[in-house]
Amino acid sequence: MDILRFITAGSVDDGKSTLIGRLLYDSKSILADQLEAIEKSTKNKANGEIDLALLTDGLRAEREQGITIDVAYRYFTTPRRKFIIADAPGHVQYTRNMITGASNASLIIVLIDARQGVVEQTRRHSIIASLLRIPHVVVAINKMDLVDFSKEVYDQIVADYSEVARQLNLKDITYIPMSALQGDNIVDASAKTPWYQGKPLLEFLETIELSKDVNLEDPRFQVQYVIRPQTEDLHDYRGYAGKVISGIYKKGDKVLVLPQQIETTISKLEIAGVETDEIFAPQSAVIHLQDDIDISRGDSIVRVDNVPQTATEMEVLLCWLDDKPLQTGNKYLLQHNSRLVKAMVRNLEYKLDVNTLQRQPVEGSVKLNEVVKATIKTAAPLVFDHYEQLSGNGSAILVDETSNSTVAAVLLS
Amino acid sequence: MSSYHLNYLEQLEAESIHIFREIAAQFERPALLFSGGKDSITLVQLAKKAFAPGKIPFPLVHIDTGHNFEEALQYRDWLAKEVGATLIVRKVEDTIKQRNLTEPKGKFASRNWLQTYTLLDTIEEFKFDACIGGARRDEEKARAKERIFSVRDDFGQWDPKLQRPELWNIYNGRIHKGENVRVFPISNWTELDVWNYIKTEAIPLPSIYFSHEREVIVHEGQLIAVSPFVTIEPNDIILKKMVRYRTVGDMTCTAAVESLATTLDEVVDEIKATRISERGETRIDDRVTEAAMEDRKKGGYF
Known part of the structure; x- marks a missing residue:
C-alpha cells in the first residue's frame, strides 16, 4: 500500500465538491455522525438524497464572507492505497491556490462539465499542470447524465482536450466519462456508458503506477x-x-x-x-x-559522477503569490529546500498568460497570480537542477524579508 | 515492485521526520506540546527517530488542566524519563488563580477552553517560538485548511485568510518577534494511520486505551467516567462497564467506548470497523457548536 496525492481542479459548477464528496462517501470515509450532520443540512432538498457537496463545506468565516480559503486537504483510504486530495477552489485567486495545491501532487483531476466542453478554465488548469509538471492527468468529463451519456459529446471533448494537451506537451492523459452526482463510473463501471472501455475513476486511481514517479537515478x-x-x-x-x-x-x-x-x-x-x-x-x-x-x-x-548545477545567477519562472507586487530592486530571501540565501529579481523577460500561454511584455509591476520569466541573482551559490528534470531540487520560494510572507513560487532552470 | 519502495506508513514517517528536523533547524526555542494522548505519543516517537542517536532537542510541555486521567499523567512522566527529555508542566489551576479567571460551570465543567490562557502564558514564560502539536487534518474541517507551519500572532490567533502558501516540502518558519508558529508534523496522517503506526512500531500506550472496568454514567448516548470533576446528579445511573478510550483528553470532555479489546491488534480492528468519527464518538466539547474548533483556533487554541 502506498500514497497517491492528487489535486482536483474545477469550480463548484463543474461538480468538484460533488465528485470529492462522492469519492469520500463511496470509499466509506464518511462516518455515520458526519453523515448525520450533512443530512441535517440537506433537509431542504426535495428528492431526499443527501447533498454530497456539503461534505467539503468550508469554514463559517468562508460562508459569512463568501470567500474560499485556498486549499483544504481530504483523506481517504481503500485497501490498495491511501489518498490525499488537495481540494483547491477554481475561481478566486486561482493560480495561487492551484500552485499551492499542485506542488505536491502527482496527479491532477481536471473536471469538465460535459455540457460546456473545454472552456478557458480547463485550459488554465491544464497550463498550471504543465508548468508544474504534474506527472498524471485525469480528464473527468462530468455531468454525463445531463447529455444523455452521449458518446458523441464525450468524443468531441476528448478531441478538443487532446489538442490542448498537445500544445502543452501534457503526457499520460486518461479520459473518464462520469456523473459524480449519480455515481456513474466513480466506483463501479456504469451501465449507461457501454461504449466506455476504461476503468471507473476510483479503480483507476487505485491502480495507476506511481513507482516510476520517484527519481532513483540522480542522487x-x-x-x-x-x-x-x-x-x-x-x-x-x-x-x-x-x-x-x-x-x-x-x-x-x-x-x-x-x-x-x-x-x-x-x-x-x-x-x-x-x-x-x-x-x-x-x-x-x-x-x-x-x-x-x-x-x-x-x-x-x-x-561525484552525477553533479547538479552550482550558480549565483539563474533563469526562473516566478509565480507571484502575494498581494504586494514584485519590486525588482528589492532583496528577497530565496529558500531552496533548506538553503536560505539573499536574492534579487532582475530582467523580467516576459509575462506568461496562464489562459493562453502567450508571452507578453512586462509592463509595470508583477502582481498576484501572475507568472513571469526572469533572472534571479543570489548572494551565495545555489546547487540545483532544472525544475523540468528534477522538480525536487529545482523548486524554491521567495520570502519577503520585511513581512516574512512567502511571496513567490520559483521554478529554477 | 523494486526494493526501493516505501509503504504508506514509511512515507508518512519520512515526511514527519523531515518536518521535525526543519523545526529544530529553523527555530531557537521549540517545544513539543504533550498531552499523553496517542497523537502526541506518536510525535515523541517521530522526534526520537528524527534526532537519533541524539536526544530530542526540545522540551515536552504539558498544559495540565487538572482534569486528567491518572494513567495518562503516569505515562507522561514515564515517557519523558524514557526518552531523556525535559518535561515542563504548567497548570491551568494556577492560571485561574493568578489571573482571577472564572471556573466554567455545569455538569461537565471543562477547562479545555482555559488551557489557551495557560498555553499562551507558558509560551511567554519560556519564549517558545515554535509549538509542535499532534493535530491532524482529518479530524475536523478547520484543521483541514491549516498549514503544517501555522503562523500565529502575538495573541496566538490563527487567521485562516492570511496563511502563507506552503509549497512543495519547503517550510517558511520566519516570524517577527512576539509571533510564534504552531507546527503539525502529522497533519497528513489519519486516525487509522496513527493506530497502524503505533501497532507497527509497538509503541507502549497508557492503559486507558485498552479495555478496563470503569464506573460511568450515560449522557446523551455517550459514556462519561465518574470522577470528582463531573457533577453526578440524583437521576444519573452509575454503571460498571468494560470500556476503553479512543482518544485521551480531559475527564470532563472525553467519552469512553464500550469495548473488550485488550491488545493493539484488537483495538485497531475495532477502530477499522467503527462507523463513527473520533471526535463524534469521544469529544463532548465539539458537539456544542458546529464551528467550535474554528472559534477556538482563532482564539489561540492548539
Missing part, C-alpha cells in the same frame, strides 16, 4: 540539520540529517559536498539511528562522511 541530498549529541559516549558523532530528494546513496560512495566542491566518501548511513547500507528517495536519513569537513544546513551532498 540529491541537502543537509537539513547536523546531529551532534556531544555526550560522553557519542562525543565524536557528527551526522548530516536530511531527506533524500532523489536517487540512491550507498555506503562507500564517492561524493562531492557542494557548493564547497570538496570530495569525500560516505562512511556510514543511518535511518532513525539504525545503520543501513543504502538510502533512497524519499527517505529521511543521516549521512556520515569520511573526512572532517565544515558542512552546514543547506549544503548538498551528491555523487
Whole structure:
C-alpha cells in the first residue's frame, strides 16, 4: 500500500465538491455522525438524497464572507492505497491556490462539465499542470447524465482536450466519462456508458503506477540539520540529517559536498539511528562522511559522477503569490529546500498568460497570480537542477524579508 | 515492485521526520506540546527517530488542566524519563488563580477552553517560538485548511485568510518577534494511520486505551467516567462497564467506548470497523457548536 496525492481542479459548477464528496462517501470515509450532520443540512432538498457537496463545506468565516480559503486537504483510504486530495477552489485567486495545491501532487483531476466542453478554465488548469509538471492527468468529463451519456459529446471533448494537451506537451492523459452526482463510473463501471472501455475513476486511481514517479537515478541530498549529541559516549558523532530528494546513496560512495566542491566518501548511513547500507528517495536519513569537513544546513551532498548545477545567477519562472507586487530592486530571501540565501529579481523577460500561454511584455509591476520569466541573482551559490528534470531540487520560494510572507513560487532552470 | 519502495506508513514517517528536523533547524526555542494522548505519543516517537542517536532537542510541555486521567499523567512522566527529555508542566489551576479567571460551570465543567490562557502564558514564560502539536487534518474541517507551519500572532490567533502558501516540502518558519508558529508534523496522517503506526512500531500506550472496568454514567448516548470533576446528579445511573478510550483528553470532555479489546491488534480492528468519527464518538466539547474548533483556533487554541 502506498500514497497517491492528487489535486482536483474545477469550480463548484463543474461538480468538484460533488465528485470529492462522492469519492469520500463511496470509499466509506464518511462516518455515520458526519453523515448525520450533512443530512441535517440537506433537509431542504426535495428528492431526499443527501447533498454530497456539503461534505467539503468550508469554514463559517468562508460562508459569512463568501470567500474560499485556498486549499483544504481530504483523506481517504481503500485497501490498495491511501489518498490525499488537495481540494483547491477554481475561481478566486486561482493560480495561487492551484500552485499551492499542485506542488505536491502527482496527479491532477481536471473536471469538465460535459455540457460546456473545454472552456478557458480547463485550459488554465491544464497550463498550471504543465508548468508544474504534474506527472498524471485525469480528464473527468462530468455531468454525463445531463447529455444523455452521449458518446458523441464525450468524443468531441476528448478531441478538443487532446489538442490542448498537445500544445502543452501534457503526457499520460486518461479520459473518464462520469456523473459524480449519480455515481456513474466513480466506483463501479456504469451501465449507461457501454461504449466506455476504461476503468471507473476510483479503480483507476487505485491502480495507476506511481513507482516510476520517484527519481532513483540522480542522487540529491541537502543537509537539513547536523546531529551532534556531544555526550560522553557519542562525543565524536557528527551526522548530516536530511531527506533524500532523489536517487540512491550507498555506503562507500564517492561524493562531492557542494557548493564547497570538496570530495569525500560516505562512511556510514543511518535511518532513525539504525545503520543501513543504502538510502533512497524519499527517505529521511543521516549521512556520515569520511573526512572532517565544515558542512552546514543547506549544503548538498551528491555523487561525484552525477553533479547538479552550482550558480549565483539563474533563469526562473516566478509565480507571484502575494498581494504586494514584485519590486525588482528589492532583496528577497530565496529558500531552496533548506538553503536560505539573499536574492534579487532582475530582467523580467516576459509575462506568461496562464489562459493562453502567450508571452507578453512586462509592463509595470508583477502582481498576484501572475507568472513571469526572469533572472534571479543570489548572494551565495545555489546547487540545483532544472525544475523540468528534477522538480525536487529545482523548486524554491521567495520570502519577503520585511513581512516574512512567502511571496513567490520559483521554478529554477 | 523494486526494493526501493516505501509503504504508506514509511512515507508518512519520512515526511514527519523531515518536518521535525526543519523545526529544530529553523527555530531557537521549540517545544513539543504533550498531552499523553496517542497523537502526541506518536510525535515523541517521530522526534526520537528524527534526532537519533541524539536526544530530542526540545522540551515536552504539558498544559495540565487538572482534569486528567491518572494513567495518562503516569505515562507522561514515564515517557519523558524514557526518552531523556525535559518535561515542563504548567497548570491551568494556577492560571485561574493568578489571573482571577472564572471556573466554567455545569455538569461537565471543562477547562479545555482555559488551557489557551495557560498555553499562551507558558509560551511567554519560556519564549517558545515554535509549538509542535499532534493535530491532524482529518479530524475536523478547520484543521483541514491549516498549514503544517501555522503562523500565529502575538495573541496566538490563527487567521485562516492570511496563511502563507506552503509549497512543495519547503517550510517558511520566519516570524517577527512576539509571533510564534504552531507546527503539525502529522497533519497528513489519519486516525487509522496513527493506530497502524503505533501497532507497527509497538509503541507502549497508557492503559486507558485498552479495555478496563470503569464506573460511568450515560449522557446523551455517550459514556462519561465518574470522577470528582463531573457533577453526578440524583437521576444519573452509575454503571460498571468494560470500556476503553479512543482518544485521551480531559475527564470532563472525553467519552469512553464500550469495548473488550485488550491488545493493539484488537483495538485497531475495532477502530477499522467503527462507523463513527473520533471526535463524534469521544469529544463532548465539539458537539456544542458546529464551528467550535474554528472559534477556538482563532482564539489561540492548539
